[in-house]
Amino acid sequence: MSARGASARLAFVAGVVAAAPGERVLEVGCGAGVLVTELAAAVGDGRVVAVDRSARMAAAATRRNRAAVDAGRVRVLAAPLLEADLRGERFDAVAAVDVRALWTPPSPEWDVVAGLLAPGGRVVVGFSVMDDGAAGRVPAEVARLAGERGLVVTATADVSTVPFPTAAVELRPARPRVGGGAPTT
Numbered sequence: 018m019s020a021r022g023a024s025a026r027l028a029f030v031a032g033v034v035a036a037a038p039g040e041r042v043l044e045v046g047c048g049a050g051v052l053v054t055e056l057a058a059a060v061g062d063g064r065v066v067a068v069d070r071s072a073r074m075a076a077a078a079t080r081r082n083r084a085a086v087d088a089g090r091v092r093v094l095a096a097p098l099l100e101a102d103l104r105g106e107r108f109d110a111v112a113a114v115d116v117r118a119l120w121t122p123p124s125p126e127w128d129v130v131a132g133l134l135a136p137g138g139r140v141v142v143g144f145s146v147m148d149d150g151a152a153g154r155v156p157a158e159v160a161r162l163a164g165e166r167g168l169v170v171t172a173t174a175d176v177s178t179v180p181f182p183t184a185a186v187e188l189r190p191a192r193p194r195v196g197g198g199a200p201t202t
């Protein structure tokens with residue numbers, strides 16, 4: 018599906034994220050780093066930070082994106098999101114695919130994600146629709162948990178992929194922050 022060889026589901030999510038040149042993007046739970054490759058190509062001289070709690074996966078993502086890592090355009094962290102040293106960075110987009118923590122209460126990960134967004138930023142949560150109920154259940158739980166942190170669903174999309182369909186939910190702050198300061202009232 019992708020000219021760069023990403024799996025169809027991750028190429029689909031990359032399309033929903035629609036990262037633009039120069040943007041700063043965080044991927045949570047990057048696994049082997051396939052989406053990282055897509056995102057890095059899209060942001061050009063922007064930046065991608067990828068986090069995975071599995072040291073093995075983080076190492077695989079680093080290997081896969083070695084040239085971009087060496088060039089300083091991609092940084093891969095082996096840590097749970099809650100413990101990752103993100104150096105106070107803010108992101109134009111946060112992406113996560115098949116990371117159950119984002120729809121499993123109480124999901125403190127959403128506190129981190131909501132606090133990392135730059136003004137105008139968005140979050141894209143992708144997931145594999147593994148059973149009949151997931152297409153409704155996962156977005157509803159994402160909307161509820163993210164909603165508790167001031168984010169609202171702004172778009173949904175899905176695509177037929179194998180072995181499971183893939184769906185994505187885009188979220189943005191309900192009240193956009195002005196200049197990166199406190200939420201406006």
Ligand SMILES: C[S@@+](CC[C@H](N)C(=O)[O-])C[C@H]1O[C@@H](n2cnc3c(N)ncnc32)[C@H](O)[C@@H]1O
Nearest residue numbers: 046047048068069070071074097098114115118
């Ligand atoms: C099902 S895999 C999906 C990997 C990749 N996103 C994909 O779609 O191919 C979930 C990944 O998220 C990572 N992960 C789960 N919870 C995490 C958290 N709280 N912080 C960082 N990584 C996490 C896991 O280690 C695993 O590599």
